[in-house]
Amino acid sequence: MKKFILGFLALFAFSFTQAQEQGDIRFQIGGDYKLSIQDFGAHGGVEYFFADRFSLAPSFTYWFPPVGRSSNLNMDLRYYLTEGSSQLYVLGGYGNYWINTQPGMAGETVSRPGGNFGLGAYLRVADNWGINTEFKVQSQNTRQPVLRIGLVFALGD
Template identity: 55%
Template sequence: MKKLFFIILFISSIGIAQAQEQGDFRVQLGADYRLRINEVGANAGVEYLFLDNFGIAPNFSYYFPDFGRIMNLNVDLRYYLTQGVSQVYILGGYNNYWENFQPGLPGQSRTRPGGNFGAGAFFDVGETLGFITEFKIQSQNSRLPVLRLGVVLNLGGY
């Protein structure tokens, strides 16, 4: 009986699973965690799959340090290695990092452009909902590792 249940569950999950296809559009909300310095941030972004298995994903992070402001803009190129319910991808891209530890005072802010690379996975839990987890290394700030977790809304093709 257990085996029959798992076989039915597996077959139904294959039928529900959607592959990433050209023209798909996704919206993402989540949290970032900067591993070495233990800072948490909020993240929002979009992803557009311009070719099968290739997506461009701009996103913006706002961190909550003890004082000041820290923001990060990423524009990543993603290549999906797998399809189905669990979609694993590798990424590389450009990011720009802004920090200001004394808001309101001139000359106290700085910006650092750089690159990033990493890997992630999108977990499909329905036709329009999914979860994402991502690990990336950002070249500025002494190659700072960042872990991202989020909820994704799949808006389908456009």
Template identity: 60%
Template sequence: MKKGLFIIVFFMMFGNLFAQEQGEVRLMAGGDYRLTIKEVGTFVGGEYFFADKFSVAPTFTVWFPEVGNSLNLNMDLKYYLTEGVSQVYLLAGYSNYWINLQPGNPGVNQQRSGANFGAGAFIKATEQFGFITEFKMQSQNSRWPVLRVGAVYRLP
């Protein structure tokens, strides 16, 4: 019940961000890699600049473990240190992790909440398109470091 309510509130909030006229909106997608356990995942997300140099960036990752399945939801607050073609930022946020270590869909789903923090860079290729790279630590899983690389599309 709590998970369902959280997801509904998340999508309502994310929809309101897109409804606002002010600020830049970016869509992003790419790959995640957990350095400690060598696990690969793919992510999709968005980013909304609500103030000068500050943005909120929700992302959703699907991990591909050897057995079972796992998902990760991040809600990050980013602060941009630089402007221009290469934009460096710091991030901190909330992370929720769902894991099922059984083969297939049956089994017991575990949920772990925690925080994450890290740094990243956005590299602008054109006015509408760019790339990101991030390195962050997620507290809910023995502080697993995650490397993220992806493409970014800026909505006009």
């Protein structure tokens, strides 16, 4: 079993041929899911590599709650732990959550700023295309855990 695990890790390590380079840009669209209260949302975002392995990733999510309206804006800093076709990263950042619990357009929108942290993975599936998965905890919404899955288009990859 030890040999199998070591062999798998060696194969995994040598399979990394693609790197995140300064100036690379990725665009993403997909879905978000709040695990505790079962809300679904749609998101869009961009990721810019300002240094090797470091990127800024602003994104906007529009949630579809049963009643009212809510949305979220995040500005995340990502650090990539691995390179290649399967890229793991950790993230931390600032977010702002807007919520209105009244039906329709009535009511007052409340703004909740705060931080977030988590981890994710980018899986390259074709030239310039990939899938991104992410799990993060957002402090501005009562430490709400969020699962994100998205389709990514990469420029300069």
